[in-house]
Amino acid sequence: MNDREPSVSPRVSPTGPPPVTPSPVTGRGGVRPTRRQVLVTVAAVAAVVPLAGCSSATTRTEDASDALLALADAARSDAALIVAAVTGDPSLAGRLEPLRAARMEHAAALDQAGGRTPGQIAAPATPPSGDLAAVRDAVAGSARSAGEVVPRASALQVGLVAEVAACCATYAAVLSGAPA
Secondary structure, eight states: OSOOOOOOOOOOOTOSOOOOOOOOSSSSSSOOHHHHHHHHHHHHHHHHHHTTOOOOGGOSOOOOOOHHHHHHHHHHHHHHHHHHHHHHGGHHHHHHHHHHHHHHHHHHHHHHHHTGGGGGOOOOOOSSOOOOHHHHHHHHHHHHHHHHHHHHHHHHHHHHHHHHHHHHHHHHHHHHHHHO
């Protein structure tokens, strides 16, 4: 019997590596990103871009309370618009209810961060009607507004505002891919 192990050489195809099919997105060989990867990227960018203006809380002199309260009011308005959209098309309930719940949580957290007590909250006017496109546009606007608040927010407030911006930007991207 032989003491040596037989040497194993890698098998090489006589024709070379398998051909790479060009990607419809890049035109080059490669793998097309999945929808989940695109959404994760959008959420990460939405969270990181507003944070680019972050600085320490000691250098921020402007009070962002009014801006936080405006974001809270916008969150309640978005939630009311979602209710109107679901009332108009009940089939949207499963897709929009998590967004409505998130926007109500945002409103409560932003109220607290802005110094508003629950007794001071006025109910938003219910929109006469809403649809998926209106909801998408509203949350996209809320994401932009949250990004504009970051430079005025304290270091502690920036995390909350970034969370709001990321949530809204992600839902706007998701709803953009959905038929309106």
